[in-house]
Amino acid sequence: MTHFNVENYHAIPRSKKIQPRGDFSQMIAALEKQPWLHKKQTEMDALIEELDDAEQKTLIFELLGNFTYVCSHRLSDFLGGLAETISTQWGCTPHNTIIVALNRGQCADSSQAILWHLKPAMAKRGAWTPNLFVIDIEEAAKQCNQHTHIANVIIIDEFSGTGKTIDKELNRFKNQLNNASGLSIRIALVALMQDAFEKFPDFIDDFYFLEDMRPGISSHIEESKRPEAIEIMKTLEGKLAQVARDKKLKKHIFGWGKSEALYYYENGNTPNNVFPIFWWPEDVNGQQRLTLLNRV
Structure with a gap:
């Protein structure tokens, strides 16, 4: 009873x-x-x-x-799947990889929030240290120019609606590199509109996402x-x-x-x-x- x-x-x-x-x-x-x-x-x-x-x-x-709704449980699925993809499918290691927020300025940004949430998921998959999680594109370009051992750059964002921001920021990032040859650039997003795919730069080697949506x-x-x-x-x-x-x-x-x-x-x-x-x-x-x- x-x-x-x-x-x-x-x-x-x-x-x-x-x-x-x-x-x-x-x-x-x-x-x-x-x-x-x-x-x-x-x-x-x-x-x-x-x-x-x-x-x-x-x-x-x-x-x-x-509506597409992403709750904390779905975000955990995304983070776990992304961490596994980075370590296994993409073969990235703490020695040759930096993970970067697609930050567009000095204000708080959702890409930084996703990057922060990714850190504990990556901690289970090797000796990842705080300096490998970079909070903006310009700092990532500086590190790539200073450290020749960096072979992989993974760009993190929460959402892409038109794809134009990703195209703009990644082209700006590539133009800041002294030598982009041999550098693998991938992008990971929680969600995006299907039309955004068409705007992604051709030099992106791969991408990972949780949800894709139509208008x-x-x-x-x-x-x-x-x-x-x-x-x-x-x-x-x-x-x-x-x-x-x-x-x-x-x-x-x-x-x-x-x-x-x-x-x-x-x-x-x-x-x-x-x-x-x-x-x-x-x-x-x-x-x-x-x-x-x-x-x-």
């Missing part, structure tokens, strides 16, 4: 808003596909409150159902319904502030580079490639929004 222990009881929070039957059914369907939404009930209510009609709600719930509307929505879905999303983005926190909405229409990304990394900084309706901080009246996802 099971005994009820009040000390271990945690009530499921009740929604502050009663949803119509149709909205509720679609919300339940999205929750079944995306368990992480259970923790964002208040944010979900706020998002639904911004929607004007059944068509807008249907689109949003369909997009939510197609949210252009690929996931039934072809006959896409024109209507596009117009609905344009209407929804029309509810957002044109400028917020020094960012211009026109540069983020359908996500940066019109990536149409549907991606959530647990406790991560949402990429700007994601549809802004899910993370843009202010509405058209300049009021702060309670967003489903967060981005600084």
Whole structure:
């Protein structure tokens, strides 16, 4: 017989808003596909409150159902698989390899976070030391120029939406090298959009990733319904502030580079490639929004 222990009881929070039957059914369907939404009930209510009609709600719930969610367990899978690939498949050793974050400046960067998480996974696979984990591309180029024993460079990033940043930064890295011949350059990402592959530089020898995604509307929505879905999303983005926190909405229409990304990394900084309706901080009246996802 099971005994009820009040000390271990945690009530499921009740929604502050009663949803119509149709909205509720679609919300339940999205929750079944995306368990992480259970923790964002208040944010979900706020998002639904911004929607004007059944068509807008249907689109949003369909997009939510197609999100790629990377939780801490999936990240562990990625790190373990990457560490094994580096050591076994790629044959890299602490003597001839450096692992580098695709850092684009002096501010905190998600690539550095992934690099930091990779360190303990690599500790199980040889005498890897802290100096082999480099926090930016320029420092990596300096080390390659100073130490001729470096034969492998592994570039780490969290997410690629268009592939343009990777192309730009890796070409900049290669141009800083005194001698790129004989140097093997590989890249590892937690997630990327499929279209990003086409932008990767030809000199990348190999790559490793956990998740690859297709555009949210252009690929996931039934072809006959896409024109209507596009117009609905344009209407929804029309509810957002044109400028917020020094960012211009026109540069983020359908996500940066019109990536149409549907991606959530647990406790991560949402990429700007994601549809802004899910993370843009202010509405058209300049009021702060309670967003489903967060981005600084």
